[in-house]
Amino acid sequence: EPEVTQTPSHQVTQMGQEVILRCVPISNHLYFYWYRQILGQKVEFLVSFYNNEISEKSEIFDDQFSVERPDGSNFTLKIRSTKLEDSAMYFCASSERSGDYEQYFGPGTRLTVT
């Protein structure tokens, strides 16, 4: 069964460093998303991406964040200068279509900023 994969599973970085979180969505999916979940809290939408551009982004997704689909398979989230409060689980998701179609989630990348 096809699945969304994410690497690394855990990333530890120092405050101020840049990190890139990687995702490989399901191959025939067209819509891609990033969510984050601070430990013990709700899941929060960050950004959606379709046709090589951002469709929607939340208030959390400020200038420190960027997304890219550098090739036909990877979908990346870059945080330019990490802050302590960026520590969270970051989930990538993809869906075949938008709206009523379920989003399939990857296993997440736990980002720890020290």
Next chain:
Amino acid sequence: AQKVTQAQTEISVVEKEDVTLDCVYETRDTTYYLFWYKQPPSGELVFLIRRNSFDEQNEISGRYSWNFQKSTSSFNFTITASQVVDSAVYFCALSNSNYQLIWGAGTKLIIKP
């Protein structure tokens, strides 16, 4: 404003009991979609169900059932004859007109043997 409220922070029951997880939502959209996801201790998010706003039929899948009531803006989830493996955090979510998922705070379900 769109919002999903899961008022039950944590529920603990003994195995084989039935348990209902509540979800109340707010939206001004006439077309919207509701979802339930399960997050086991391992941390991944597992899709359980989606429901669109025009389909108020209740759904049953094995021990799981969902009760969607537009009149009360609720989309409750019932597990019948609960099992220890059902222990997880369960999230209700609403897909808004921009197709973002708006998440509830989650309900932690503990099934004791």
